[in-house]
Amino acid sequence: MATLPYAEYHPGRDAARSDESQHAHIGEKPLSPLRLAGFASIAVPIAGAGLPLALFVPQLYASEFGLSLAAIGLIFLVGRFWDVAADPIVGALSDRTRTRFGRRRPWIALGGLLFGLSSALLFFPPAALVTPAYLAAVLFLFYLGWSMVEIPSSAWAGELSAHYHGRTRVVAWQALLRSIGLLAVLVLPTILDQFDPGNGTLKLQLVGGFILLTLAPSLVLTLISFREPPLTETPPVRQSFARAAALVFSDRPLLRVLAADTIVTAGQSIRAGLIVFFAVWYMGLPAWASGLYLLQFIFGVAAAPLWQRIGTRIGKREAAITGELAQAAINIALLFVFPGGLPLLIALTIAQGLSQGSGNLMLRAMVADVADAHRLRTGHDRTGLFFSVFALSAKLGPALGIGIALPLIAWAGFRAGPGNAPEALEALKYVFALGPALAHIIATLIIWRFPLNEAAHAEIRRALEHHAQKVGTGFSQK
Structure with a gap:
């Protein structure tokens, strides 16, 4: 593809130019708060999964299922490297995706299903099957599903509005729902400790249940809240x-x-x-x-x-x-x-x-x-x-x-x-x-x-x- 004309950008502009920018996108339809909340709701289960993954999973798999701490540490280390590698791969592939459903939506839908399945296997593990290989395989799927949801949904959020402040509004809704997810996984185990302290298995299942119960409706809401904006470029050259x-x-x-x-x-x-x-x-x-x-x-x-x-x-x-x-x-x-x-x-x-x-x-x-x-x-x-x-x-x-x-x-x-x-x-x-x-x-x-x-x-x-x-x-x- 030929390179487009490049507009130099500078932080200092005269007052007239700045005033003009205030109305540059006056024709863009405002994004309703209800739709924004629905779109951002996927952040609740995604954000809610991160904290228990660090706090509860390693301890439970060691104490309840007898996996060695060395094996768990190695699995999480390798899993984190895979997580880091998966993000740019998913991001690049979602940019290149062309379907009648959009670029981002298919990735979020498939990633949500994979994230839900792997969450069920991670937080409700069948005791007879738990081995280091089981944990490694489930974490591999868990991180892949996480990336397939988080990266395309973040990119889609950046495309919902072309307006400078509109994008801040979209990201603020995502941050708000992310905070709610984090708060929930902090509060729920705290409440459980008041009635059944030291029950690590129940604590893990409580958090896993929260993730699964919020994932299904939030995934649907994210997928249907908005139509993806039309592409503004011709099909990309493969690089x-x-x-x-x-x-x-x-x-x-x-x-x-x-x-x-x-x-x-x-x-x-x-x-x-x-x-x-x-x-x-x-x-x-x-x-x-x-x-x-x-x-x-x-x-x-x-x-x-x-x-x-x-x-x-x-x-x-x-x-x-x-x-x-x-x-x-x-x-x-x-x-x-x-x-x-x-x-x-x-x-x-x-x-x-x-x-x-x-x-x-x-x-x-x-x-x-x-x-x-x-x-x-x-x-x-x-x-x-x-x-x-x-x-x-x-x-x-x-x-x-x-x-x-x-x-x-x-x-x-x-x-x-x-x-x-x-x-x-x-x-x-x-x-x-x-x-x-x-x-x-x-x-x-x-x-x-x-x-x-x-x-x-x-x-x-x-x-x-x-x-x-x-x-x-x-x-x-x-």
């Missing part, structure tokens, strides 16, 4: 995956977004990984170890609509910067929390919940804008591949954060138990507070010069629509 990947990783705005999200996620994983140690051993509040994490997620449900409004008012880049600086300040304020100082810790936890994911939300909303700029420059729509690359940050970030934080506090002399020296406890506090704060500051510096603001994106959309009209495909939203 090798290596060539497409090279072009993607040479896209500097995408790399800027990916790097920022990876650093943000790393900082969040430091906080999540150390919060129990901090509450139990530094604060001396073991009863609040799980409660603080749950409290943060309860207020985190309100974060998505809050930051969607902020992003619509001031722009994605500015909202991302504001959110990252707010989270940096909240984490630095933890230095002023001392043992027994529960009120200030609760206040900072609530503030953390209200700012939770603000940067991640805006960065995710930026990916579709970056994909538009890439399509204008190259003539190829690689939205699915772009979102699959962006998904890597959710997997690289935690590995980076925990891989730095745990060895660092161990080097400072901290051990998970009583009898730590005051210096070791202070080191724990400083890593817990300053590790995430530094990550948020670095992410701010990375995204500071991101070039795609609302006016620049409006120019890119006008150029793409002009080209679509020339080739006769159009871009009207259905």
Whole structure:
């Protein structure tokens, strides 16, 4: 395919140009909240599966089914590598898919069925069949189904609206439903512990039942809530995956977004990984170890609509910067929390919940804008591949954060138990507070010069629509 004319984009435009961009897509139909909620509902079971996969599955398969911890660790390590590899493969293939049902819908439908089947096998395992080979095979199918749902649905979300702020709205609904899914899998086992503590099998089945019960209706709602927008390019020229990947990783705005999200996620994983140690051993509040994490997620449900409004008012880049600086300040304020100082810790936890994911939300909303700029420059729509690359940050970030934080506090002399020296406890506090704060500051510096603001994106959309009209495909939203 011939390369399309490339519109240079710059963050600074005069007032007239900016005002014009406000009305660039005035003909686009607004997306109803009810339909957006239905479309985003698939995030509930998908997000709800991640936490128990880390918390309950390894422990249960070791204690209840007798698998060795070494075997489980190796299986999960290999499974994570497969998970990382599957994302870009699914993203690239969904970009190339051409069916009368659309590009993304067939992948989500098949992936949902595979995800449901593998979830049933993972969370309700037949005891007589459980072996290391069984766990490895089920995880292989589980991660593949997860990728087949998550990557195409993320790409489709970026295509629902061509409007700069419309995309923020779509991503905010996804973030809201994702928070609800995470909150549910935190609350349900907590309630169970009040009536039947220590019942790991029932806990696993309770979470598995939640995933399966929410998957069926949410999958249907996601598939029927919207029609896929018409393609705005002629059938793609076949390219090798290596060539497409090279072009993607040479896209500097995408790399800027990916790097920022990876650093943000790393900082969040430091906080999540150390919060129990901090509450139990530094604060001396073991009863609040799980409660603080749950409290943060309860207020985190309100974060998505809050930051969607902020992003619509001031722009994605500015909202991302504001959110990252707010989270940096909240984490630095933890230095002023001392043992027994529960009120200030609760206040900072609530503030953390209200700012939770603000940067991640805006960065995710930026990916579709970056994909538009890439399509204008190259003539190829690689939205699915772009979102699959962006998904890597959710997997690289935690590995980076925990891989730095745990060895660092161990080097400072901290051990998970009583009898730590005051210096070791202070080191724990400083890593817990300053590790995430530094990550948020670095992410701010990375995204500071991101070039795609609302006016620049409006120019890119006008150029793409002009080209679509020339080739006769159009871009009207259905």
